[in-house]
Amino acid sequence: MSWIYLDNNATTKIDPLVLDAMFPFLQESYGNASSIQHRIGREANQAVALAREQIAQKFQVKESEIFFNSGATEGINTVLRGIAFAYARKGKHIITCQTEHKAVLTTCAQLERNGIEITYLPVDHNGAIDLQMLRDSIRADTVLVCIMAANNESGVVHPISAIAQICREKDVLFFCDATQMVGKQEIDLQQIPIDILTFSAHKFHGPKGIGALYVRRKRKPIQIPPLISGGQQEKGFRGGTLNVPNIVGCGKALEMANAYPEIEQYRDELEKKIKLQIPEIIIHGEQAPRLHNTSFIAFRHIKAAEIMTALPHIALSSGSACTSGLLDPSHVLKAMGVSDDDAYASIRFSLSKFTKKADVEQTINDLAKAVQRLRSSSPIWQLFKEGLIQ
Structure with a gap:
């Protein structure tokens, strides 16, 4: 059987073509992407740049708006904790949904214990949120709306374009966990004004342990302090030696996703x-x-x-x-x-x-x-x- x-x-399952793209950076081109003083370091650095370009092209955004990390759980923690801290003077209110991934719900519960007020939007019997309820829930002290693109259990897709427009009208940041949608449906961030988006490569035939955050460049820059401090990797946003093979695999897998x-x-x-x-x-x-x-x-x-x-x-x-x-x-x-x-x-x-x-x-x-x-x-x-x- x-x-x-x-x-x-x-x-x-990792795609064989993705694995082929990764393999040279596990053996021949094994340099540290920050060691640009020598050839194999520069090869690694160039491979990271290519992966960033592949991802940026998929979302129709700037390469400077893509930041690599270990995946969506890290991205969720970075954004929720970072926004709560950086925007505390503006307000201490975040809106999310009852059916979010546990990475969101657990982090929100921890933030509540530290004085952040969380509104958990309900869903109907089909798993859909009420957009008018979302609109009515946004207050003067709301700093972030965090709603996923598609539910990992039911597969129910939220109207992220409409949510993004509401947040833009209300001048509130919209953070979207798009982990289940990326690689399955197109997300054109030129057309959908999501401010921050996260995903993991292993959901679309890439390797585990790698993902990225998209942070929109705005006239008034979005303030998110790093969750992991270290060197100047990822422009100081995420410290630690870059996982070059996995980054290569992430870029290749997303480029191939259809x-x-x-x-x-x-x-x-x-x-x-x-x-x-x-x-x-x-x-x-x-x-x-x-x-x-x-x-x-x-x-x-x-x-x-x-x-x-x-x-x-x-x-x-x-x-x-x-x-x-x-x-x-x-x-x-x-x-x-x-x-x-x-x-x-x-x-x-x-x-x-x-x-x-x-x-x-x-x-x-x-x-x-x-x-x-x-x-x-x-x-x-x-x-x-x-x-x-x-």
Whole structure:
């Protein structure tokens, strides 16, 4: 039985062409990018410059607006902590959303303990925010709006262009965690006035441990003190020796990233056939705009963990990889009004350009058999069939 990987929102397989681009900087051109006094140092420095150019071109921004770091979690901490500190005189109010990644929510909780007021916008049953509520929540002392582009669990896409316009009208900074959207959908920052954006390369077939922050150059410069102090790497914004191989891989992976129509076709086929073959399912956020590779489905009256145990040859998840060790139900689904039972019954399927049609067909077939077998021996399912529980 072949191995099937459908957990691409957690991480993706590195593209062989990306690995090829990285390899010389692990062996031949192994110099420190700051050591420009000799050849291999200059080679490393030039490779970093190329990667920065590749990323800037993808977003239609200036190369000087791109800053490399270890990934989105570091970017989130840098921005939230930095803005809270640098703009404390203007105000101590930040707006975010209940369904943000734990990197945002945990950092915001820590900021609250230090006197920062956080407004957590609710979402409706499809995971969408109310733009009028956002507008009404912005106050004179609001310094930042932090809302993700696309949810890592449900795949629900937020209207980042409209959010950015509201923030611009209200003269408030907009920080967007675009980790799940970058590499899947185009984000033209010339057209969408996001002030600060973060992402990680391993979500679009690049290496782990590398990402970047985009910080828009404005007439009044955005003030973000460095989270990691050190030398003058990244113009003093992020200290530490540059991870040249990973930076090269990040630039190459983003340069290669494109929309793949077949991914959406496979996702739609997966949902359509699961609906036909398995009764009592819920596709979370089905009526909202979603990432074309993501489907989060509840198989009612059965635990997701039992289904995944029954399918050891298929890599699936019950939500964010960053919360997989928690016993609590998904905070994303709870915010969407999903019951605990249905949240515990939910499995996320996330596809990539390496997903094959045969993978989807095999998954549907094996999943239907596993759910039928598990439900047949479940007393809860029998109670449901007899109409004794909802």
